[in-house]
Amino acid sequence: MVAPLDEPLFFELTRPQPLLIVLSGPSGVGKDTVLQALKKRNLPLHFVVTATDRPPRPGEVDGVDYIFVSREEFERMIAADEMLEYAVVYGDYKGVPKAQIRQALASGKDVILRVDVQGAARLRALCPEAVLIFLAPANVQEWYQRLINRHSETPETLQRRIEAVRRELTYLDMFDYVVINRQDHLEQAVDQIVAIIQVEHLRVHPRRITL
Numbered sequence: 001m002v003a004p005l006d007e008p009l010f011f012e013l014t015r016p017q018p019l020l021i022v023l024s025g026p027s028g029v030g031k032d033t034v035l036q037a038l039k040k041r042n043l044p045l046h047f048v049v050t051a052t053d054r055p056p057r058p059g060e061v062d063g064v065d066y067i068f069v070s071r072e073e074f075e076r077m078i079a080a081d082e083m084l085e086y087a088v089v090y091g092d093y094k095g096v097p098k099a100q101i102r103q104a105l106a107s108g109k110d111v112i113l114r115v116d117v118q119g120a121a122r123l124r125a126l127c128p129e130a131v132l133i134f135l136a137p138a139n140v141q142e143w144y145q146r147l148i149n150r151h152s153e154t155p156e157t158l159q160r161r162i163e164a165v166r167r168e169l170t171y172l173d174m175f176d177y178v179v180i181n182r183q184d185h186l187e188q189a190v191d192q193i194v195a196i197i198q199v200e201h202l203r204v205h206p207r208r209i210t211l
């Protein structure tokens, strides 16, 4: 006699576990640009809007690019334990609102966010099951030119970002994947990130995020 199928087992197999995907890499490598291109693919992803106390750059929109707050408000959020991770990045506060991530994961969606490399290290410690992707340039000249062409930096902030890159590269081992964002081949980098998400959902032992 054949045993009846075990329904809870099948439920487990077909119910995807949401992923927490962390995109990191040096300043100016193209993290935001890659995420904007990924948004256009209309995948069931929640794109986290992180908070900062730096002023918006021309064209940046509150609630879309960042949640822009005052330094006092940022410090209130830290004191109230509202940040999953926060750091002073190139002189400004940046932080990941905890409630936003929890709500998105609870809805069953994969969650993706970009942070600097120290933020990725902190998230790895807080959430070892997160998927960490290091976005890298094809070579240092391309990366430097990208940062210059963005016209977002003063000589001082540019220097700070250049000094940081050497230290950031020493963290490569902590990441699960590396994706090269080649000059004028943005869609290729996006394809590779989509492939990582797809393959992560094929794991026999899914990553289980607990925050």
Ligand SMILES: Nc1ncnc2c1ncn2[C@@H]1O[C@H](COP(=O)(O)OP(=O)(O)OP(=O)(O)O)[C@@H](O)[C@H]1O
Residues within 6 Å of the ligand: 025, 026, 027, 028, 029, 030, 031, 032, 033, 034, 146, 147, 149, 150, 181, 182, 183, 184, 185, 186
């Ligand atoms: N594949 C690419 N080819 C050409 N230019 C690119 C590519 N990817 C990004 N860029 C350009 O590089 C510049 C930096 O990109 P972006 O601002 O997305 O970097 P970032 O990693 O988010 O930087 P930061 O960490 O400082 O926020 C932008 O001017 C963007 O248009």
Ligand SMILES: Nc1nc2c(ncn2[C@@H]2O[C@H](COP(=O)(O)O)[C@@H](O)[C@H]2O)c(=O)[nH]1
Residues within 6 Å of the ligand: 025, 026, 027, 031, 050, 051, 054, 085, 086, 087, 089, 090, 094, 095, 096, 114, 115, 116, 117, 118, 119, 120
């Ligand atoms: N550790 C964190 N880093 C963050 C967060 N949000 C953004 N960032 C990173 O900061 C730098 C600088 O950003 P910019 O917009 O001022 O150029 C960049 O690498 C971002 O990825 C965060 O919540 N935590």
